[in-house]
Amino acid sequence: MKFSIDRSKFVNQTTNVQRAISTKTTIPILTGMKLELTESGLRITGSNSDISITSFIAQDDADNDLTIESTGSIVLPARFFNEIIKKLPGDNFELEVLNNNQTLITSGVSEFTINGLDANNYPHLPEVETDNQLIFPTDLFKEVVNQTVIAVSNQESRPVLTGVNFIINNDGLTLVATDSHRLSQRKIDITSDEEYNLIIPGKSLTELVRTINDSVKEISLSISENQVLFSFDNVMFYSRLLDGRYPETDRLIPEDSNTRLTFDTSNLLASVERASLLSHESRNNVIKLEIKSVDKKATLYGNSPEVGTVEEVLDFENLEGDDLDISFNPDYLKDALRSFGSNTTIEMSFTSPLHPFTLRPVDDKDNFVQLITPVRTF
Amino acid sequence: MKFSIDRSKFVNQTTNVQRAISTKTTIPILTGMKLELTESGLRITGSNSDISITSFIAQDDADNDLTIESTGSIVLPARFFNEIIKKLPGDNFELEVLNNNQTLITSGVSEFTINGLDANNYPHLPEVETDNQLIFPTDLFKEVVNQTVIAVSNQESRPVLTGVNFIINNDGLTLVATDSHRLSQRKIDITSDEEYNLIIPGKSLTELVRTINDSVKEISLSISENQVLFSFDNVMFYSRLLDGRYPETDRLIPEDSNTRLTFDTSNLLASVERASLLSHESRNNVIKLEIKSVDKKATLYGNSPEVGTVEEVLDFENLEGDDLDISFNPDYLKDALRSFGSNTTIEMSFTSPLHPFTLRPVDDKDNFVQLITPVRTF
Structure with a gap:
């Protein structure tokens, strides 16, 4: 195996692939990056x-400046290989596999000889049929993933809750995530010949969204x-x-x-961020929302016995229904508010101090809901 | 004590003062920030x-928008106070000390009540006579500190080596730092009526340089x-x-x-960075420089038994003297090269493989030297 290639084009691809490689793996060959050169x-x-990423640099794209002297394959220590290639002096570099998987990398004044591993020992990628594909516009896909993945659980005690549930049927695609304290549900229109009900790990989706660049x-x-299998450009994820x-x-x-409050996300988010400065210091990270319907007044309260107290008079667009005192984790509300984007009008709906409350965008109430379970403080 | 003030002007000053405040201190009142309001x-x-920083916001500077209702003083928990002020909604805020050192902070829709401490219990600042001052242009002062402070020791076993030695006499100002493996010495012209020999902690100098902003x-x-005491603008450090x-x-x-090598700092730095990628992985972080005078060739070698080897052919301007093989810690050489600034011409002078070697800028050899002790590898 021997080739030379444009260094920056190569680095763009290894940066993607690197996301799938962990230094903590118990299988030594998986700390490596596999290179397979064909004609x-x-x-x-x-x-x-959890994930595998593969990226293809085509010989027939002149931008890649890929010159092939002989085909073959090798596995190289990923972290070093990446750092070395990033720091090489030339615009191009040459890579040649010598005896015993020793790999010679040359560029300008630099010459590295790296200990590689036999590519035959690298695990095979899963096989996924690509006959029946669902196609999404990238922006929409990223949006719905980011809006739901915030609610997945970090606890391995109920593994299914660490994933996002993708339900594909006549209604379109519904994504749901919940850690049992909060829930996020988003629906979009798609047409599919088949029905599916999948649970995709939250961590995979987070890495996937990071891997998709803006040009896709x-x-x-x-x-x-x-x-x-998610495919885009020359990448397969x-x-x-x-299970x-x-x-x-x-x-x-x-x-x-019984109580409804309508407001702009950005205003409320700033108030919650201030109130949570103090609640983060107290043992049970909780803030209280007090709604006085007759006075048309809504106030957030936070406190830490050590540091002090905070009171935020909320700036809302509309308030209707019963009076209410309700307490909850401000971080869940912050995550939920950020998921709607800035300057969106939201309706918050409450039934009682101990029942979950919801947040929905006013102009798309049926397709997106964030739910938060309150905390009992008495 | 009661006043209102422009929020961003206030934050600029607390950001400076915050550098002196540690959350790890064993003296609780020092986790606080002291505010003293006079007419x-x-x-x-x-x-x-180690350090104290004080900053003054003058009432007669209209930019500060400082309105004083009553004078007084208070100590507030520094980390929270800073975060709160940064996140307040208004352009201005009002601060009022109530009973029992409770402090009310209001701005727009926000109202915080923070538990303060009695300012009478805050330690007094040291007294330093300011009759006999030395004045430095800020750029030069930052430059010479940054060039020497890299060589201070992190080990408390010989406390004096954790500081930079400032020697002020007829020759001007000489700064020296050494951790006994490397040394940095820089001289500048100043005139002083008195002679001094001081050791200033390296950490103080690092914080000082960060505190001085570019407008000073x-x-x-x-x-x-x-x-x-370092004074600049409205800050005293x-x-x-x-001792x-x-x-x-x-x-x-x-x-x-016996051997001299002249080169451009940027070229050599890139080569050393690449060579150190591998030496960092081996137990004794060392790279080797091989000089072949007759062949006019200088080569850096790095290796890690696990990962592989690297060879860098150096691009120099001049080479003269005896052949030499010398091994050293590449991180010391990187720090030294960076201290000269990019694209500076440097002379590296060697006597033997086991004697310290020096780096000096070709156009200012007498006033600046970096010295590195080699490592015995045989």
Whole structure:
């Protein structure tokens, strides 16, 4: 195996692939990056137990300046290989596999000889049929993932809750995530010949969204029994699926309400951020919202016995219904508010101090809801 | 005590003062920030066992928008107070001390009540006579501090080596720092009526340089028996001095040399950075420089038994003298090269593989030297 290539084009691809590679893996070869050179181009692969990413640099794209002297494959220590390539002096570099998987990398005045591993020992990538693909505009896909993934659980005690539930049927695509204290649900229109109910790990989705750069217009989703494959540009991103049955969440979302508050997300977010400065210092990170319907007044209270107290008079657009005192974790409210984007008008609906309350965008109430469970403080 | 003030002008000053305040202190009141309001303005103070910083906001500067209703003083928990003020909604805020050191802070829709401490219990600042001041242009002062402070020791076993030695006499000002593996010495012209020999803690100098913003033209140094005071703009920065006798370092700097190499700092720095990628992975972080005088060739070698080897052919301007193989810590060489600034021409002078070697700027050899002790590898 011997080739030379444009260094910056190569680095762009290894940066993507690197996301799948962990230094903490118990399988030594997975700390490496696999390079496979065929007559058509160079495939670069990284993998861990959850995700695998592969990127292809085509020989027939002149921008890549890929000159192939002999084909072959090698696995190189990913972290070093990346750092070395980033710091090489030339615009191009040459890579040649010598005896015993020793790999010579030369560029300008620099010459590195790196100990590689036999690519035959690298695990095979999962096989996912790509006949039946769902296509999403990238912006929309990123938006709905970011809006729901905030609510996944970090606790491994109920593994299914660490993922986002993708439900694909006649209604379109519904994404749901919940850590049992809060829930996020978002629906979008898509058409699919098949029905699916998948649980994709939250961490995979977070890495996926980071990997998709702004120039990508569309992303394709292919589904197999225990894997999904997201394809875009020259990148293929595989994620395992979570086993198990995702809980029915529809019945958790209250249909009626006794108190409703409408406001602009940015104003409320600033107030919650200030109130949480103190609540973060107290043992039970909680702030209280007090609604006085007759006075048309809504106030947030935070306190820390050590530091002091804070009172925020809220600036809302509309308030109707019963008086209410309700306490909750301000960080859940901050995450929920950020998910709507700045300067969006939101309706917050409450039934009682001990029942979950919801936040919905006023102009799209049916398709997006954030739910938060209050905290009992008495 | 009651006043209102422009919020951003206030934050600029608390950000400076905050540098002196540590959350790790064993003296609880020093986690606080002291505010002292007199008819002439507001003085803000922070302190730890090494440095104290005080900043003054004058009443007669209309930009500060300082309106005084009643004078007084208070100590507030520094970290929270800073965060609160940064996040308040209004352009101005009002602060009022109530009973029992409770302090009410209001701005727009926000109202904080913070538990303060009695300012009478705050330690007094050191007293430093300011009759006999030395004045430095800020750029030059920052430059010479940054060039020497890199060589101070982090080890408390010889406390004097954690400071920079300032020697002021007929020759001007000489700064010296050494951790016994490397040494940095810089001289500048100043005139002083008095002679001084001080050891200023390296950490104080690092914080000082960060505190001085780019708009400051001059900085004044006043010296007392165990303290120094740096004054600039409306800021006073106190540092304790280190007790003890700084070692004589003049005799450590070799006068003769058998091999000399002249090069541009930026080229060499890039090569050393690449070579150190591998040496960082090996147990004894060392790279080797091989000079072949007849062949006019200088090469850097780095290796890690696990990862591989690297060879860098150096791009120099001139090479003269004996052949040489010398090994050293690449991080010392990187720090030294960075201290000269990019694209500076440097002469590296060697006597033998086991004697310290020096780096000096070609156009100012007498006033600036970096010295590095090699490592024995055989």
